[in-house]
Amino acid sequence: MTHVDEHYEPERAGRLLRTERDALIPLLRAAPDEAYAIRTCCPGWTVRHVLAHCGSALTRVVESRFEEGVYSPESNDRDIAERADWSNSRVVDELERGMTEAGPVLAAARGRLDGVALGEWVHAGDVREAWGKPGAYGGDGLVDALDLLGQFSRSASSAAAPPLHADLDGRDEPLVLGTPDGTRPPARYIGDAPTLIRLCAGRPLQGTRYELAGATERELVLFG
Structure with missing residues (x-):
């Protein structure tokens, strides 16, 4: 359970996702396919793995699918494997949808799921870092x-x-x-x-x- 203080803003997590969406998605759309195979700082994960994980995590939020063990390393690996035959474009489509639609669900959860938004933002920094782009772990959000x-x-x-x-x-x-x-x-x-x-x-x-x-x-x- 996440502690919620008197200054809690229920819209903050969704706003962070939308801000990052507007910066990250154009960068992903413009990247060649080979860039998705670059390794990130996340052990064993390429850029594509990171993005598949991020998209699946947000889809779970949007669809309220939180079975036992969700977001564990094993669950994350299964989610990535389920997207192994997707095109890079489809992986980005899912991520964009999640970053757009998860906000109201996060707000309704009153802080219990806000860590998902923070994790997504950090992973966006991982992608920038892997690609040598400026703004990793910074920017408008x-x-x-x-x-x-x-x-x-x-x-x-x-x-x-x-x-x-x-x-x-x-x-x-x-x-x-x-x-x-x-x-x-x-x-x-x-x-x-x-x-x-x-x-x-x-x-x-x-x-x-x-x-x-x-x-x-x-x-x-x-x-x-």
Whole structure:
């Protein structure tokens, strides 16, 4: 169950998906077929695998199909395998439909499914990273993504993560992750927002610069 605070915006997750849709889908449509075979930072997954996973995950949201074990590694692999004979264009079609139609379902769930939208946005960054495109883990959706990250960090699934105060470049107020429990002081991060996303998503950190005190990189991985 995701913690929902008094500042919760039910439209945020859907807005993040639509913002990312408008940026990502034209990039995918313009790419040659061979680009879909490029490996990503997700172990064993090409760009096509990532996109097939993203499209299937959103289709489950749109169709409210959440059988036992959904979104497990085994379930994800089955979803990808079911799309093995689809054209790349069809894979993108499904993704575009999901990014367009999932918003109302996410809003009605009142935060319980918002992690799906955040994961989709991070995977879009994985694709940009694999293709050497600018804007990985950033762009127009970053503000909503950071708010969802804060929300997700206070959910039951992230209870073991240490509290963190993140002083982000260009942001006046620190982003607070996790829930202080009195057992340890909050850790401190100083750096840019895309690098914080990389830390929390367990993505590669080569070429980044930041300061971290009071926690290890491994402790900050909330999802991956």
